[in-house]
Amino acid sequence: MRTAYSVETVRAAERELMARLPEGALMQRAAAGLAAACADLLGRVYGRRVVLLVGSGDNGGDALHAGARLARRGAGVTAVPLSPERVHEGGLAALRRAGGSVAGVAGAEDLIERADLVVDGIVGIGGKGGLRAEAVPLTEAAARARAAVVAVDLPSGVDADTGEVHGAAVRADLTVTFGTHKPGLLVDPAREYAGSVRLVDIGLELPGGSAQLEALQHADVAALLPVPAPESDKYRRGVVGIAAGSARYPGAAVLAVAGALRGGAGAVRYVGPAADAVIARFPETLVSDQGPRRAGRVQAWVVGPGAGDDADTVNEVLRAEVPVLVDADGLRLAEAGAVRRRAAPTLMTPHAGEAAALLGVSREEVEGARLAAVRELAGRYGATVLLKGSTTLVADAADGVPVRVNATGTGWLATAGSGDVLSGLAGSLLAAGLSTRDAASAGAYLHGLAGRFAADGAPVGALDVAGAVPGAWRDVVSG
Ligand SMILES: NC(=O)C1=CN([C@@H]2O[C@H](COP(=O)(O)OP(=O)(O)OC[C@H]3O[C@@H](n4cnc5c(N)ncnc54)[C@H](O)[C@@H]3O)[C@@H](O)[C@H]2O)[C@@H](O)CC1
Ligand SMILES: [K+]
Structure with missing residues (x-):
């Protein structure tokens, strides 16, 4: 399982570790990991041109110390401090000792255009808001240039705790992050700015149970999936009820059943x-x-896909004393009070547009602040909420439970009926006895993987995705 911790928790763990280590040791660990990642990306270090964009805090310090390491291996390294009056002194001295040089912001765009690698050490977890104006032309030059862009800890300009991006931010090919993932590295839109992410262990000890986010991986999902026992029969394995489809949308019923x-x-x-x-x-x-x-x-119901305006069926299902998954039209037809009053668990599975309608905000607001939206909905309805998207999120109503994030999805899953397959699949896992949170996250994981397998780089239909679920399941359980 991958976990992400808030900036506050990371800071506390860093303080605790720093008190036990010689001064500067933690930054050296970070810089060593960063330099190694840069060297891997460059292939050959000797003779390469590296530009460091250096902000006023320790994030810039990491970049400078890593730059010194690359300079000692023969790279031509130039640091560009964005606020020359405030720059990490130890890092700057180390870079100079290693033969690196310092340039002003004025000519930096030319340097960037000729560079093989640009290191973004503008801001890390101490960043507030988007990039400041003086950094924007440099990061635009980096985006235009052929150079690879490596972000230190986080792409500068993204919000570490929420994954929100307000204003300009660096677009990295690789982000080298220290100690733990930060929520912004796993949740869109910030995740898209991070490129691939490499985690460097600097010895931080993070308190168990206090993660903000969890991303399940194969072994975690395999441990959740039901396995029929020798004495199982079809009823003991669980029966799932699908109340979906209408004269107008019969296909939604077929797809939910397929899932x-x-x-x-x-x-x-x-x-x-x-x-x-x-x-x-x-x-x-x-x-x-x-x-x-x-x-x-039945042991669980799925209601809503293709339901049209059939509010009676939705309300009848909501009165059932078994777990209920509400999707699509059902989300619009279900009354918040009726959902909150339910004794058995409820799982709601909106996409961003449906979530926006429920919250009374625009779709863009939901897409820009996905973590806040999913938490708000879970709280309002007293339900588990799965917010679909390129990074699907699953939040429980209870406070302090890490939000699950699923990253197995593919853009090819954005196809008509794909959500109906997911609702059937997750509902079936509910009937098999998984909790709403586990059924939602295992369902999203399998569905995303099935989408990848079915698509294999080409467009697919929703039934193809359903057909690929057994292959995804086998892949997960075989490790
Ligand atoms: N604290 C530690 O123990 C360690 C910290 N490390 C590094 O240190 C970073 C945190 O360092 P800091 O706390 O100094 O904070 P940062 O370096 O992330 O940023 C703070 C500085 O940036 C300025 N700033 C804030 N928002 C800005 C914006 N939008 N645009 C431009 N400048 C902005 C602030 O005025 C402040 O000077 C981590 O992200 C990581 O890279 C690593 O060296 C590992 C150890
Ligand atoms: K950075």
Whole structure:
């Protein structure tokens, strides 16, 4: 599992460690890791041209000390301090001793254009707001140039704690981060600015249980997925009910069932007006036209995909005493009070547009502040909320529970009906006994991986994604 900690927690851990180490030792660890990452990227260090963009704090200090290491290996290193009156003195002296030079901001754009590598040491976890004006032309020059851009700790200008980007920010090819991931490195839009991320261990000890974010990996998901025991039968494995589709949108029912059949439940019950279409495609489905209450026992419900305006079905499902996943039209039709009053857990799965409608803000606001939006929705509804997107987030209503972030997705998943497959898949995991948080995060993980496998670099349809879920499942459990 990858975890990300808040700036406040990182600072406290750093203070504690620094008190036990000789002065400057921590920065040397950071600089050594940074220099090694730069050397790997350059391939050959000798003779390469490196420009360091140096801010006024310790982030600039890291860049200067790493620059000194590269200069000692034969690179031509030039530091460009953005506020020459405030620069890390020890770092600057080390760079000079190693044969590096210092240039003013005035001619720096030319240097950047000729560089092989630009190191962004403008700001790290001490940054407030977007980049200041004097840095913007330099970072634009870096983006234009053929040089690789390596960000120190964080791309300067992004918000470490929230992943928000207010104003200009550096776009890096690689971010070398120290001690732990910061939330901004895992959540869009900031994540996109970070490029690939390399974590350097500097010996920080972070308090267990206080992470802001968790990103599950194969082994974590494998441990969550249900495995049928020898004595299992279809009912013990769990039955998932799908109340979806309408005369107008029968396809949503088919797609939700397609996802549910691959999600580990022993049987899938379908309730709604698209039974013929469902049976034609998936004859193993148990269908009923009696409405959710009289459809027979289920261990979890999925309601909403393609529901149109059928509020009665949504409300009937919300009165069930089993976990309920609400998606798509169901999100609009479900009353907040009815969701909050439920005794059994609820999982809501909006995309940014649906989340924006529920919160009464614009889609851009949700996309720009995804962590805040998902937490706010979970709190308002007293539910687990899965906010879809390039980095899908899963938040619980309870305070202090790390938000899960899923990064297995691919842009090819942005295809009609893909969300219906996810709702069926996650609902099936709920019926198999996973908690709402685990079902949502394991479902998103498998769905993203299935999207990658099905797409393999080309467009795919939602049924292809459902068809690729077993392959994703096998990949996860086989490590
Ligand atoms: N504290 C530690 O123990 C360690 C810190 N390390 C490095 O130190 C960094 C934190 O250092 P600092 O606390 O000095 O903070 P930073 O260097 O991240 O930034 C603070 C400085 O930048 C200025 N600043 C703030 N916002 C700005 C903006 N938007 N544009 C331009 N300048 C801005 C501030 O006036 C201040 O001088 C980490 O990100 C990491 O790179 C590493 O060396 C590892 C050890
Ligand atoms: K930086």
